[in-house]
Amino acid sequence: MHKLDWRRNGGNIVFMLPFAFLIQWFSNLCDAFFPQSNTFSSNICYICLNFFGVFLIGVASSIYQRVNIVLHAQDDLFxxxxxxxxxxxxTITMWLSYLPPTVMGILAWMLTGRSQATPE
Known part of the structure; x- marks a missing residue:
């Protein structure tokens, strides 16, 4: 933004802390329902679940960006x-904002053969 905006940066931190706890809780919930496995079908299921998650994040971002009180740092970047x-x-911004992390996730899976971040 070419200048330091304390309200925006503080809002990003205030938003991200509970958001990070929510993501960790959801991750633990998914681990309970979808045990980690390196089979092809579980990787495909995991990738489809990630694409669905990215879709839901896009919908949620569209809704709460219209409210524009406090944004997640990624959505602020958007x-x-x-x-x-x-x-x-x-539309172009959505592609510029969400395509790079999606491509990096797919590349990481292709290079490592694993769909999870933590080693087994």
Whole structure:
């Protein structure tokens, strides 16, 4: 943003702390229902679940960005890219914002053969 915005940065931290706990809780819940395995079918299931999760995150981001009180840092980045670099085009910004982490996840799976972050 070319300047330090304490309210925006503080809001990002306040948002991310409970968000991180929620993600960890959801991760533990998924581990209980989907035991980690390196079989092809479990990897495909995990990847499909991730794509569905990214879809839900996109929907949620669209809703609460309209409210625009406090944003997650990734969604704040989305707003910056949207209004500074893509002339308000949300579709292009969505691709620029969410495609790189998705591609990195797929590449990591292809390179390691594992779909989870922690070693077994």
């Amino acid at each position: 707003q910056i890219i949207r209004f500074r670099y893509t002339k308000g085009n949300a």
